[in-house]
Amino acid sequence: MKTLRLPILLSILVVTAASCKKEETPEPTPAPTPSYTVPTTYNFTNVSYTGQTQRIAMMDEISTYMRTGIQWERYWTHKS
Secondary structure, eight states, X not given: OHHHHHHHHHHHHHHHHHTOOOOOOOXXXXXXXXXXXXXXXXXXXXXXXXXXXXXXXHHHHHHHHHHHHHHHHHXXXXXX
């Protein structure tokens, strides 16, 4: 078994050294500048935030529920 150790290590070294060639990467081409018109004023009267407020409310409920699980864990681990 000891006689195979050196050839195996040498073959691993050769394979590793041969596979570590640096690849040449071409220079990235710059992205074209987009052409669009930025408005001078904004109108937010038609925006609806109901989806965001619902998600925040759901996250509050999930957080509260997770805290009750932690309290139950403390109850059961310290009860004995």
